[in-house]
Amino acid sequence: QVTLRESGPALVKPTQTLTLTCTFSGFSLSTSGMCVSWIRQPPGKALEWLALIDWDDDKYYSTSLKTRLTISKDTSKNQVVLTMTNMDPVDTATYYCARSTIAVAHFDYWGQGTLVTVSS
Amino acid sequence: NFMLTQPHSVSESPGKTVTISCTRSSGSIASNYVQWYQQRPGSAPTTVIYEDNQRPSGVPDRFSGSIDSSSNSASLTISGLKTEDEADYYCQSYDSTLRVFGGGTKLTVL
Numbered sequence: 756q757v758t759l760r761e762s763g764p765a766l767v768k769p770t771q772t773l774t775l776t777c778t779f780s781g782f783s784l785s786t787s788g789m790c791v792s793w794i795r796q797p798p799g800k801a802l803e804w805l806a807l808i809d810w811d812d813d814k815y816y817s818t819s820l821k822t823r824l825t826i827s828k829d830t831s832k833n834q835v836v837l838t839m840t841n842m843d844p845v846d847t848a849t850y851y852c853a854r855s856t857i858a859v860a861h862f863d864y865w866g867q868g869t870l871v872t873v874s875s
Numbered sequence: 876n877f878m879l880t881q882p883h884s885v886s887e888s889p890g891k892t893v894t895i896s897c898t899r900s901s902g903s904i905a906s907n908y909v910q911w912y913q914q915r916p917g918s919a920p921t922t923v924i925y926e927d928n929q930r931p932s933g934v935p936d937r938f939s940g941s942i943d944s945s946s947n948s949a950s951l952t953i954s955g956l957k958t959e960d961e962a963d964y965y966c967q968s969y970d971s972t973l974r975v976f977g978g979g980t981k982l983t984v985l
Binding site for chain 2: 792794801802803804807815817818851855859860861862863865866867868
C-alpha cells in the first residue's frame with residue numbers, strides 16, 4: 756500500500772526558509788523510474804508543480820521558482836525534503852507531495868497535503 | 876515551457892454529458908501523455924484519466940479522455956452526469972524537465 760505524508764511548519768514568517776518533508780511507504784525511491792514531486796495549491800487557486808526528484812537523484816524545478824527551491828532525498832528514510840527560501844505571503848498554500856514515474860509523469864499517489872501560511 | 880489552458884467553469888444538468896477541454900500552448904499535445912485529476916473541496920486530487928484515455932480501477936466508464944492533434948488539445952468527457960461529479964478538474968502533462976497543470980475547471984452539476 757502506497758502512502759505519502761507531508762510534514763512541516765504550519766506558519767512561517769516572511770523572508771524565512773520553509774522546509775517540508777515527505778515521508779512515504781509502499782515503494783522505494785531507489786527503484787528505477789520512480790519519482791517524487793512537490794505540488795502546491797494556494798487557497799481557492801490551481802495546482803502548481805514545484806519540483807521533482809527521481810531515483811537517480813536527478814532534480815527538476817519549476818522555471819519560475821527554481822532559484823528558491825531545493826529538493827533532496829534520503830532513500831534510507833524514505834523521505835524527500837523540499838526547501839523554499841525567502842517565503843512571502845503569496846506562498847501561502849497547501850503543499851502536496853506525490854509519486855510518479857519518469858516515463859509518463861502520472862501522479863498516481865498523493866499525500867493529504869499540509870497547509871503553510873506565511874504571515875508575520 | 877508550455878501552458879495548459881482550461882475553461883474556468885462549466886455547468887450541466889444531471890444525466891447530461893459535459894466535455895472539458897485542455898489546450899497546450901506549444902509543442903504537440905500528442906508528444907506527452909495527458910492526465911486528468913478530480914479534486915473535491917478539502918481533498919487531494921485523484922486521477923480520473925491517465926495516459927490520455929486510461930481509467931484507473933474504480934473510476935466509472937462515464938469518464939473518458941481523448942486528444943485532438945488538430946486543435947492541440949485534450950478533452951475529458953463525463954457522461955450521465957451525477958451530482959457527485961461536481962468538483963474541480965485539472966489536466967496535467969509534461970515535457971523532458973517540467974510537469975505542468977492546467978488552471979482547473981469547476982464543474983457544477985445542477
